[in-house]
Amino acid sequence: MRTEAFFSDTSEAYCIPSEPEAGQKLKIRFRISVEDQPEVFLVRPDTGDEIPMTEEGQEPRFRYYSCELTMPEEALCWCFYVQSGDGRVYYDQIGLTEGVRPQGLFCLIPGFHTPDWAKGAIMYQIFVDRFRRGDTSNDVLDDEYLYIGLPVRRIEDWNEPPSTFDVGYFYGGDLPGVREKLRYIRNLGVSAIYFNPLFVSPSNHKYDTQDYDHIDPHLTVISKDEGEVLSPDADSNEGASRYRCRTADPENLNASDRFFEEFVKEAHAMGIRVILDGVFNHCGSFHKWMDREKIYCRQGNYPPGAYLSKESPYHCYFEFSDNRAEAWPNNKSYDGWWNNDTLPKLNYEASRELEERILGVAEKWICRPYFVDGWRLDVAADLGHSQFYNHHFWSRFRAAVKKENPEALILAEHYGDPSAWLNGREWDSVMNYDAFMEPVSWFLTGMEKHSDRFEPSLLGNGAFFWESMSAAMAKLPRVSLLTAMNQLSNHDHSRFLTRTNGTPGRLQEKGSDAASEGIRIEVLRQAAVMLMTWIGAPTIYYGDEVGVCGWTDPDSRRSYPWGHENFELLEFHCYLGWYHRKSKAMRLGSLIPLRMEEALVSYGRVYETERVVVLIHTGEEERETEIPVWLLGGAEAAAARRILFTDESGYNVGETSVELKNGMLELTLPPHSAAIFVLDL
Numbered sequence: 001m002r003t004e005a006f007f008s009d010t011s012e013a014y015c016i017p018s019e020p021e022a023g024q025k026l027k028i029r030f031r032i033s034v035e036d037q038p039e040v041f042l043v044r045p046d047t048g049d050e051i052p053m054t055e056e057g058q059e060p061r062f063r064y065y066s067c068e069l070t071m072p073e074e075a076l077c078w079c080f081y082v083q084s085g086d087g088r089v090y091y092d093q094i095g096l097t098e099g100v101r102p103q104g105l106f107c108l109i110p111g112f113h114t115p116d117w118a119k120g121a122i123m124y125q126i127f128v129d130r131f132r133r134g135d136t137s138n139d140v141l142d143d144e145y146l147y148i149g150l151p152v153r154r155i156e157d158w159n160e161p162p163s164t165f166d167v168g169y170f171y172g173g174d175l176p177g178v179r180e181k182l183r184y185i186r187n188l189g190v191s192a193i194y195f196n197p198l199f200v201s202p203s204n205h206k207y208d209t210q211d212y213d214h215i216d217p218h219l220t221v222i223s224k225d226e227g228e229v230l231s232p233d234a235d236s237n238e239g240a241s242r243y244r245c246r247t248a249d250p251e252n253l254n255a256s257d258r259f260f261e262e263f264v265k266e267a268h269a270m271g272i273r274v275i276l277d278g279v280f281n282h283c284g285s286f287h288k289w290m291d292r293e294k295i296y297c298r299q300g301n302y303p304p305g306a307y308l309s310k311e312s313p314y315h316c317y318f319e320f321s322d323n324r325a326e327a328w329p330n331n332k333s334y335d336g337w338w339n340n341d342t343l344p345k346l347n348y349e350a351s352r353e354l355e356e357r358i359l360g361v362a363e364k365w366i367c368r369p370y371f372v373d374g375w376r377l378d379v380a381a382d383l384g385h386s387q388f389y390n391h392h393f394w395s396r397f398r399a400a401v402k403k404e405n406p407e408a409l410i411l412a413e414h415y416g417d418p419s420a421w422l423n424g425r426e427w428d429s430v431m432n433y434d435a436f437m438e439p440v441s442w443f444l445t446g447m448e449k450h451s452d453r454f455e456p457s458l459l460g461n462g463a464f465f466w467e468s469m470s471a472a473m474a475k476l477p478r479v480s481l482l483t484a485m486n487q488l489s490n491h492d493h494s495r496f497l498t499r500t501n502g503t504p505g506r507l508q509e510k511g512s513d514a515a516s517e518g519i520r521i522e523v524l525r526q527a528a529v530m531l532m533t534w535i536g537a538p539t540i541y542y543g544d545e546v547g548v549c550g551w552t553d554p555d556s557r558r559s560y561p562w563g564h565e566n567f568e569l570l571e572f573h574c575y576l577g578w579y580h581r582k583s584k585a586m587r588l589g590s591l592i593p594l595r596m597e598e599a600l601v602s603y604g605r606v607y608e609t610e611r612v613v614v615l616i617h618t619g620e621e622e623r624e625t626e627i628p629v630w631l632l633g634g635a636e637a638a639a640a641r642r643i644l645f646t647d648e649s650g651y652n653v654g655e656t657s658v659e660l661k662n663g664m665l666e667l668t669l670p671p672h673s674a675a676i677f678v679l680d681l
Contacts, residue, residue: 001032001033001036001038001082001084001086001089002033002035002036002633003034003089003091003096004628005031005032005033005036005061005135005631006030006031006032006080006082006091006096006594007030007031007590007631007633008028008029008031008080008091008106009093009106009478009588009590009591010106010107010108010477010478010503011284011588013029013590013606013607013608014028014029014030014031014590015027015028015029015108016029017111019108019112019297019472019479020071020108020110021071021110021111022071022072022073022110022111023029023070023071023073023081023311024070024071024110025068025069025070025072026068026069026071026076026079027055027066027067027068027489028042028066028067028068028069028107029056029064029065029066030064030065030066030080030091031054031063031064031065031073031374031522031633032062032063032064032065032082032232033062033063034059034060034061034062034063034493034651035434036063036084037063037084037085038063038084038565039052039055039081039082039083039084040052040081040082040083041053041080041081041082042067042069042078042080042081043078043079043080043090043100043669044076044077044078045077045078045079045100045102045105046077046228049484050081050529051067051069052067053065053066053067053080053677054066054067054571056113056175057166059633059634059635060636061554061630061633062633062634062665063602064245065094065193069107069408071110072110073110074110075105075107075108075109075110075246075247075423075555076107076108076109077105077107078084078105078106079091079092079100079101079104079106079187081096083251083353088645091387092104092175092474092590093105093106093470093472093473093474094107094470094474097660101529103471103475104473104474105366105474107477109423109424109477109479111424112423112424112477112479113416113479113484114409114428114429114479114480114483115191115374115406115407115408115409115428115483116407116536117191117273117373117407118374118409118428118481118482118483118525119479119482119483119537119587119588120535120536120537120538120580120586120588121191121192121273121483121537121587121589122188122190122191122192122532122537122538122539122540122577122580122581123188123190123191123193123194123275123485123537123538123539123540124185124188124192124193124539124540124542124552125193125194125195125196125487125490125491125539125540125541126178126193126194126195126196126560127173127196127491127540127542127557128174128175128178128195128196128219128492129170129171129172129174129204129219129529129557130171130173130175130204130542130557130559130560131177131178131179131181131542131559131560132173132174132180132181132560132562133171133173133174133177133654134159134174134175134176134178134179134180134466135173135174135176135177135178135204135221135241136172137221137222137225138172138174138176138217138218138219138220138221139154139170139172139218140154140170140172140218140506141153141154141229141242142154142229143229143231143232143234143248143291144229144230144231144240144242144243145229145232145237145240145243146230146234146235146236146237146240146293147167147168147202147203148167148342151167151168151230151232151234151539152166152168152169152202153169153170153375153505154171154172155169155170155172156168156644157169157557158171158172158407158559159392159561159564160559160563161512161550161556161558162507162512162550162555162557162558163554164507164508164554166204166554166557167203167204167205167554167677168202168203168204169198169204170204170218171204171559172513173548173559173560173624174218174219174220175198175215175219175220175263176220176221177261178193178263179263179266182267182270182293183270184350185272186270186272187577188540188545188574188577188580189574189575189576189577189578189580190272190428190577191272191273191276191448191581192272192273192275192373192374192409192541193267193272193273193275194275194376194485195274195275195276195277195278196274196277196491197209197276197277197378198215198216198219198277198661199211199212199213199214199215199216199279200207200214200215200216200217200253201216201284201286202233202284202286202293203284203477204557205229205491205557206277206279207279207284207343207378208279208282208283208284208285208286208287208342208343209279209283209284209287210247210283210284210286210287210288210295211248211253211287211288212283212361213253213258213361213364214253214256214257215256215257215259216256217246217247217252217253217255217256218246218247219256220255220256220259220260220263220474221255221256221259222246222252222255222256223251223252223255224245224249224251224252225242225245225246225524226240226241226245227240227242227243227244227245227246228241228242229242229243229396236293236294237293237294237295238294238298239295239297241298243295243296244295244299245386247295248288248295248296248299248302249299254368256297257370259597260370260371261370264370264371266562268371269507273373273374274372274373275372275376275409275411276365276372276374276375276376277375277376277378277662278343278347278362278376278378278510279376279379280358280361280376280377280378280379280383280415281337281346281378281379281382281383282336282337282343282344282345282379283342283343283344283345283346284342284343285307285341285342285344287344288302288305289305289306289312289314289317289318289472290305290306290307290314290318290334290344291304291305291306291307291308291374291426292307292360306318306320306328306331306334307330307331307332307334308328308329308330309326309328309329310323310325310327310331312485315644316347316350316351316353316354317336317346317347317349317350317351317353317354318334318335318344318345318346319334319345319347320333320334320335321333321334321335321351330589335347337382345569346358346383347383347385347391348383348389349385349386349387349389350386355393355396356663358582359396359397359400362400363400363401363404365406366401366404366405366408367376367405367638369644372403372408373405373407373408373409373410374409374410374411375401375408375409375410375411375634376411376412376413376431377410377411377412377413377483378413378581379413379429380394380412380413380414380421380427381412381414381421382520387420389481391421391426393421394421394427395425395426397410397426398410398425398426398427406442406582408427408584409428409483410426410427410428410429410432411427411428411429411431411483412427412429413430413431414427414430414431414433415433415434415435415652417475418475418480419475419476419477421622422476422477422480425677427480428479428480428483429480429481429484429485430476430480430484430485431478431484431485431487431490432485432486432487433449433632434468434472434475434485435469435472435473435475435481435484435536436469436484436491436532436534436536437449437486437487437488438468438488439465439469439472440488440490440530440531440534441496441499442455442458442459442461442464442468443458443459443460443461443462443464443522443601443616443618444459444467444500444523444526444527444616444618445459445496445499445500445502446458446459446460447494447499447504448504449493449499450493450494450552450619451494451498451499451503451504451505451506451551451552452504452506452552453504454502454503454504457459459502459618460599460618460619461598462595462596462597462598462599462601463596463597463598465596465601466593466601468594470593471597473535480534481535481536482536482537482588483534483536484536484537484539485537486531486536486537486538486539487531487539487541488524488527488528488541488544489541489544489556490539490541490556491541491553491557492553492554492555492556493553493556494515494550494551494555495515495543495544495548495549495550495551495554495556495558496524496527496542496544497519497547497549498515498516498519498547498550498551499522500518500519500520500521500523500524500619501517501518501519502512502518503518504519504599505551506551506552506555507551507552507554507555510551512555514630515549515550515551515555516549517590519549519659520672521547521566521569522567522646522647522648522672522673523618524544524547524569525572525646525651525670525674526568526618526646526672526673526674527617528545528572528573529576529614529644529646529674529676530601530616530674531576532576532577532579532580533580533586533603533605533612533614533676534591535589535591535605536542538580540573541556542560543558543561545569545570545573546560546561546565546566546567546569546570547565547566547569548560548561551646552657568650568651572585572646572651576644579643579644579676583607583610583612584605584607584610585605585607585610585611585612586612588607589605589606589607589610589612590605590606591603591604591605592605592606592632594615594627594628594629594631594632595625595627597616598619599617599618599623600615600616600617600618600619600625600669601616601618601624602614602615602616602625602627602675604629604631604632606632606633606634609634609635610678611629611631611632611633611634611637611678611679612666612676612677612678612679613629613640613676613677613679614626614674614675614676614677615627615669615673615674615675615677616674617669617670617671617672617673617674618672619669619671619672620671620672621668622668622669622671623668624666624667624668624669625666625667625669626664626665626666626667627664627665627666627667629660629662629663629664629665629666629679630646630662630663631666632679634679635681636663636681637660637679637680638659638660638681639657639658639660639662639681640657640665640677640678640679640680641655641656641657641658641677641678641679641680642655642656642657642658642675642676642677643655643676643677643678644674644675644676645673645674645675646673646674646675647671647672647673647674648669648670648671648673649670657680658677660679665677
């Protein structure tokens with residue numbers, strides 16, 4: 001049998017409908033070579049059923065089989081087996097196999113829908129303090145308060161690289177700056193901005209929330225600016241009256257929220273959606289519910305925080321190991337996430353009120369007047385103290401959010417297998433480390449995503465790339481895969497361009513300059529091609545598109561280099577974004593592997609009659625190859641039209657046509673090259 005011709009997936013081409021409801025009739029299709037006439041069965045391991053499939057039609061090179069089922073109340077999982085004179089072979093999401101393997105089964109979940117707008121959407125991640133300074137009047141001031149025992153600082157030089165103690169240093173990037181550059185963002189083809197946290201917080205990263213109910217005035221507008229900064233010898237925030245006014249006075253908080261409301265309206269008017277970062281596993285020690293820094297008790301009109309009084313209405317929001325009355329005030333025995341005292345862990349199991357308040361936060365920002373389009377959930381699997389509660393909470397979270405806006409996106413930060421949460425009742429999808437960032441980094445650079453390790457055996461290893469990709473993708477339902485946040489870099493990992501130098505290191509060991517030494521722009525262009533053509537939602541981390549370098553956190557949080565951009569690289573990303581937006585195959589199509597071997601990865605994306613071919617060559621020498629584009633199916637194509645090419649010398653978007661020979665695309669590939677072709681009839 002020509003097993004290389006086998007194909008099926010859970011797209012609308014092979015599952016009709018592709019997002020069925022329980023009780024709905026469902027057709028499932030499977031493709032084989034027209035040269036074979038075996039018996040084909042759909043196997044349901046949960047019931048033991050082996051359902052015969054019947055031939056329903058042919059193409060020049062393929063024969064299609066199908067069967068009909070009724071969608072059950074729970075997940076429908078299956079694989080295929082093909083019986084011929086050559087024997088029996090099984091086929092699942094990962095590929096050919098000798099028997100049923102649970103981790104590779106195709107799976108449909110009744111009623112599981114993810115937002116259509118997010119499927120294949122280009123997103124842009126912004127760490128706001130480092131993107132653009134639009135209004136200097138809202139900047140954090142020198143000595144405005146203490147953070148982790150040190151006075152905060154405003155960085156005057158926008159282009160100064162981050163220091164090792166970066167969390168209390170502020171560059172002044174803000175939402176007015178983002179608003180100035182919405183057109184720039186749209187020109188990249190972006191459909192949604194994912195913001196790192198925007199709520200009131202004392203750090204530049206804002207993962208230590210101080211107030212979930214308001215956007216930080218330091219990021220928007222400060223209308224009332226009274227009080228004093230700290231004296232140089234201050235050892236507490238007792239005298240931080242300027243900070244109290246800025247972050248706790250209702251006039252500033254309301255003005256900040258109004259600014260954000262108008263910002264979202266403007267973004268929506270330009271076709272750009274907004275995703276907020278929700279940090280609900282823990283809050284910050286500055287939070288009004290804890291008030292370790294005594295910000296709110298001095299501001300007035302706030303109940304006492306749990307740090308200050310056992311009688312605080314928020315006492316049960318946190319877990320204290322010392323609950324003796326004499327432990328208050330200033331009870332330091334609260335549980336911190338990973339024992340970090342700046343990140344008090346929220347104790348949901350002890351407080352139904354806390355659960356309701358956080359669900360109220362989730363609803364508030366989705367609803368009128370803000371109309372935010374989704375949530376990215378920080379360390380989502382860590383929330384609560386048990387898996388039972390974690391799943392309970394996220395099921396309630398989904399119900400609350402989707403009730404207000406069924407098209408809101410719920411995207412979780414998660415490392416490892418997310419399938420337990422991608423059940424149609426909790427998350428929509430995840431930040432796609434396992435099925436994008438890591439395999440791409442290994443294949444193109446040989447580097448671990450923090451730049452902590454170089455593995456030469458994985459550099460250019462196309463077989464390992466596909467093996468790891470296919471196994472990881474099989475853990476995500478297709479509706480989750482289409483909306484998964486695919487990234488090359490982000491705020492927690494080294495910049496991809498730095499990884500191209502093949503040098504392990506961190507800021508404290510190597511220094512800032514070393515992150516830019518030995519980098520290879522041509523490899524970043526290859527990565528950008530993969531980002532924009534792989535299945536999922538391609539997400540650009542601000543500055544990657546213009547060549548920003550950086551070791552892992554905090555160095556990956558460098559400022560955007562306005563006036564010092566690599567404009568050729570920016571233009572390349574704009575072309576890719578334009579191609580992606582106009583191509584349904586790139587956004588929604590089936591992904592079909594063509595060649596996965598040493599120094600070469602080639603795959604196709606297929607949607608109805610549109611067929612796109614992608615090639616990535618990582619070798620140091622010129623290479624001749626043949627790509628079996630006939631595997632993409634459809635009517636026999638006469639030629640392949642190249643729409644984009646990149647190698648060590650630069651890139652080219654001039655179209656050229658290559659005649660196909662018996663369904664094969666014959667090419668000579670220069671070193672470190674990538675190309676995108678479209679098949680023409």
